[in-house]
Amino acid sequence: MRESRVVVTFHTTTEAMAWERACKQAGLPGRLIAMPVQISAECGLVWLITPQDREDLLGHAKRLRLGYKDVVELE
Amino acid sequence: MIYFDQAATSYPKPPEVAEAMMQALSYAGNSGRGSHELSLAASRLIFEARCELADFFGAEDPSRIAFTANATESLNLALFGSLNPGDHVITTETEHNSVLRPLYRLEEEGVEVTFLPADGQGVVDFSSLDDYVRANTKVFVLTHASNVTGNLADIETVEEFCRRHQLILIIDAAQTAGFYPYHLKSSAIDILCFTGHKALYGPQGIGGIYVRPGLFLRPLKIGGSGIQTFSKTHPIQMPEALESGTLNVPGIAGLLAGVRYVQAKGLDELRREEELTSYFYNKVREVPGVQVYGDFSDSNRCPIVALNIGGLESSFVSQVLADEYGICTRPGGHCAPLLHIALGTENTGAVRFSFSHMNTKEELDFALQALHDLTDRDWGGFL
Numbered sequence: 184m185r186e187s188r189v190v191v192t193f194h195t196t197t198e199a200m201a202w203e204r205a206c207k208q209a210g211l212p213g214r215l216i217a218m219p220v221q222i223s224a225e226c227g228l229v230w231l232i233t234p235q236d237r238e239d240l241l242g243h244a245k246r247l248r249l250g251y252k253d254v255v256e257l258e
Numbered sequence: 259m260i261y262f263d264q265a266a267t268s269y270p271k272p273p274e275v276a277e278a279m280m281q282a283l284s285y286a287g288n289s290g291r292g293s294h295e296l297s298l299a300a301s302r303l304i305f306e307a308r309c310e311l312a313d314f315f316g317a318e319d320p321s322r323i324a325f326t327a328n329a330t331e332s333l334n335l336a337l338f339g340s341l342n343p344g345d346h347v348i349t350t351e352t353e354h355n356s357v358l359r360p361l362y363r364l365e366e367e368g369v370e371v372t373f374l375p376a377d378g379q380g381v382v383d384f385s386s387l388d389d390y391v392r393a394n395t396k397v398f399v400l401t402h403a404s405n406v407t408g409n410l411a412d413i414e415t416v417e418e419f420c421r422r423h424q425l426i427l428i429i430d431a432a433q434t435a436g437f438y439p440y441h442l443k444s445s446a447i448d449i450l451c452f453t454g455h456k457a458l459y460g461p462q463g464i465g466g467i468y469v470r471p472g473l474f475l476r477p478l479k480i481g482g483s484g485i486q487t488f489s490k491t492h493p494i495q496m497p498e499a500l501e502s503g504t505l506n507v508p509g510i511a512g513l514l515a516g517v518r519y520v521q522a523k524g525l526d527e528l529r530r531e532e533e534l535t536s537y538f539y540n541k542v543r544e545v546p547g548v549q550v551y552g553d554f555s556d557s558n559r560c561p562i563v564a565l566n567i568g569g570l571e572s573s574f575v576s577q578v579l580a581d582e583y584g585i586c587t588r589p590g591g592h593c594a595p596l597l598h599i600a601l602g603t604e605n606t607g608a609v610r611f612s613f614s615h616m617n618t619k620e621e622l623d624f625a626l627q628a629l630h631d632l633t634d635r636d637w638g639g640f641l
Contacts, residue, residue: 194495196290196484197321200305217293225487228293228301 189230189237190219191244192252199228205247212236221257259584260621265405265433265562266588266611267455267462272519275460279290282511287503290484292470300507307514308497314517315450316441317468321548324500325466325510328494329432330356331452332467333399335500336428339475340449342398343368347397348390348425351596352404352411358429358596361399370394376600379553380407387419397426406601406610407552408535408562410438417446426473432456433560436520437529444496448473454509457528457614461517464509467500475500503639527615531561534613538622539563545629551601551608561613564592567633572607575632579609583628587611 193199193211203215213236218227232240234256244251261269282303287296290306308320317323326332337360341347347364347389349357351373362370372390374382386408389530398420403410413429420427428449431438436457450468454460469475480492481502493499520528539554547568552559567575576589590607598604611625 193320194485195498196301197305197308197497198495200301201320203302204305206349215293215298223488225485226290226483227485227487228290 185216187234188257189232189234190216190255190257191224191232192218192229192238192255193227194250194252196228198250198252199230202230202244202249202251205249206230206240206243207248208258209243211240211243213240222255259622260617261586262611262613262617262621262625263586263588264617265408265456265560265610267557268457268459268614268616270616271461271512272459272516272518273537275515278511278515279508282508286507286511289507291504300505301505303514304505304510307510307517310514310517310521311466312468314521315468316439316443316445317437318443319471321496322471323466323468324497325505326500327463327506328455329430329451329453330464332453332465333357333430334360335427335467335475335478336449336451337364337397337399338478340426340428340473341369343395344370344394346370346372346392346394347399348374348387348395349370350401350411351376351600352382352383352406352409353399353519353594353596354379354430354432355406355593355595355630356432357399357401373596378601380404380409380551380597380601381389381553382411384412384415387415391423391568395423395425397428399428399430401430401432402438403560404594404597405433405467405562406564406594406608407554408433408560408564408612410434410556410559420448421446433562435524436516437560439525442468442470449475454513454516457520458513458516459519460513460536461509464506464513466513469496469500477502479503497565511621513565518601523615529615531613531615531617532557532559534617534619534622535559535561535563537619538611538613538626541622541626542629545626546633548629548633551603562610563612564608564610566603566606566608567629570637572603575609578632579625579628583624585625585628 286300338407356453414546453465572589579585
């Protein structure tokens with residue numbers, strides 16, 4: 184069975200790049216992948232994490248004032 | 259060859275600019291078009307460049323900087339994106355055609371335009387700006403430095419005026435980006451239009467625009483953005499709102515290298531060109547028949563000296579300097595027609611010498627001697 188995943192979506196590619204840079208600098212988990220079709224078939228990047236990392240990551244994002252669009256759990 | 263056409267494009271470029279462009283060609287894909295390593299490499303490079311440009315210009319948010327092809331595209335974007343029929347815009351006679359021609363077209367579409375006059379030295383008097391304000395005044399567009407005379411506009415006075423009347427201030431920084439230390443966060447500049455290939459030492463074909471947070475510009479071009487594929491409208495979020503189609507990644511890589519070069523050198527060191535300008539200005543006035551244009555009472559100016567020699571045509575002088583002395587200058591009207599009319603040079607143009615920190619005093623002496631030689635020669639009644 185495929186493990187559930189969580190992705191953070193962004194308004195722009197620039198927002199995604201700012202997120203990636205901040206997470207790398209802070210040693211936070213995750214990586215950029217293409218927008219999963221389960222969310223949308225449109226172009227774009229999302230930040231992939233495990234469900235276990237969700238709360239910790241979003242806490243850091245709030246503290247770092249990082250912009251994002253949504254957080255989606257994929258089954 | 260001696261290159262005194264730095265106001266047209268800086269030369270030579272620092273070697274790291276070409277190296278960065280070559281590297282980008284070898285590892286960068288198309289930004290925002292996938293999640294593979296080459297696409298991400300391009301996106302990271304572009305983001306890096308936005309961050310460093312924002313830092314360089316003292317802007318608070320890298321996403322407010324969009325890349326364009328040059329200052330002309332940025333100015334078109336700023337003017338067509340902010341003005342509507344019925345609006346009033348204030349500008350000056352020192353502007354380049356990159357401002358004038360968009361304004362003339364906008365005028366045909368119902369925008370009212372006021373041109374502040376330049377005097378015989380090409381200087382604009384900003385002391386009575388309140389006289390020009392109307393109820394529908396929306397924008398003030400200003401070249402920060404004349405590309406003909408090198409004179410800097412009194413930007414502090416214009417900023418104060420725009421703040422007081424809540425006008426959108428658009429600055430044409432074609433000559434000043436990389437030369438003048440901007441602090442956009444604390445200034446009243448709402449839109450800064452810059453090119454990469456002059457005092458930022460980047461390649462041609464890359465420039466940018468800064469747009470203050472909260473200000474929306476109607477884009478000139480819309481299309482592929484790498485996001486919101488199924489929307490019928492172009493994204494409104496910056497910077498993608500103003501960027502459509504594939505970005506010039508090698509150009510951005512070169513611009514980033516140029517900005518790093520400028521930052522490593524420091525504006526103070528780069529501005530040793532002011533000494534060269536002052537030296538050349540003082541010496542060239544000793545050449546018989548020379549007339550220099552512009553106000554040199556303040557050394558805080560761009561490194562430009564425009565002149566004519568007696569009755570010699572500017573194009574002829576520039577051609578002889580190139581052919582016989584290997585000296586590169588720019589003759590003619592410099593795409594600044596209203597300023598040339600103010601200077602009285604609409605029929606002759608002028609020979610523009612423009613310098614960078616890479617020029618030397620020896621090169622200036624060689625050019626000065628060449629100008630002396632020119633005036634000593636018999637040009638068959640020219641002089």
